[in-house]
Amino acid sequence: MNRLRSLLIALAILLLASTASAQQTNMKVNVPFDFFVGEQVYPAGEYTLRSMAGNDAMIRIDGRSEVRSAMLPSNPCALRQRSEQTKLVFHRFGDSYFLYQAWIAGNRDGRQFSASHTQRQLAQNIHNGDTVVVAARSIK
Numbered sequence: 616m617n618r619l620r621s622l623l624i625a626l627a628i629l630l631l632a633s634t635a636s637a638q639q640t641n642m643k644v645n646v647p648f649d650f651f652v653g654e655q656v657y658p659a660g661e662y663t664l665r666s667m668a669g670n671d672a673m674i675r676i677d678g679r680s681e682v683r684s685a686m687l688p689s690n691p692c693a694l695r696q697r698s699e700q701t702k703l704v705f706h707r708f709g710d711s712y713f714l715y716q717a718w719i720a721g722n723r724d725g726r727q728f729s730a731s732h733t734q735r736q737l738a739q740n741i742h743n744g745d746t747v748v749v750a751a752r753s754i755k
Contacts, residue, residue: 640666640674640689640717640726642701644751650705650712652676652687653731663754664703664717666726674717674726689717689726697721701753706730707745708737715746719753 645661660679667673667686674687698718705712713734718725730738738744 639671640664640719641754642751643754644703644749646749648712650714651731651733652685652714652728654733655685657682687728689728692716692725692727694723697723701751703749703751705747706734707747708741711737712747
């Protein structure tokens, strides 16, 4: 009985470890346009997005020195098939871009960011929004 319990505990730990590592968001991306994260506007440029240790739901975004780092709350999202590339997905309404999702190549699990008040207002007024994908690269 103890042997079975030990085996089940070991399997549970392995399963949790593999799930946790699959949800890590660590990427570098060059965004060619200004974009919103929440109500904050970020200028076009190179950014690093990293999951916080022990809390995959919080993503830290860092850019150039004149851009303040921020902690972004996120929610899990999933694909039926594994993502073929590391990428950020944006929603575009007119000339305004909003960070929507982050995906790491090879994973089915990604991170999704909540729509801001500004984004919801634009979505009501501009009914033909687009989805824009920007390729990124995974980092350690």
